Amino acid sequence: MQKTWCVAKPSSDQATLLANINYACTHVDCQILQKGCPCFSPDSLINHASIAMNLYYQCKGRNQWNCDFRNSGLIVVTDPSYSDCIYA
Structure with missing residues (x-):
């Protein structure tokens, strides 16, 4: 099975990003x-x-709805990990 990750859409506004983190x-x-x-770094929303x-x-099981x-x-499908920050 293909490994997948969930990331924030670049078009998301700050309030949405903050709500998602919370x-x-x-x-x-x-x-x-x-x-x-x-x-922690880069320290951006x-x-x-x-x-x-x-x-x-x-x-939550990598279901499509868990990344909505x-x-x-x-x-x-591209691993977003960088330097020492490993995306699970």
Whole structure:
């Protein structure tokens, strides 16, 4: 089966990204986003939202609807990991 990840759509507005982070992080452990952790940098809403949304997506079984986030999520087949920040 193809490995997939969930990221935030680049067209998403700041309020949506913030809501997605808050929602995802009430359901999954977002400690990886804390200052000093590998995925804190770059410290941007789009980056943090993508990581939080992917954590949620992976934990909930990688179903299409687990990456919807009111149509602000995008399922990708290219691993979005970078430097020490590994997308689960």
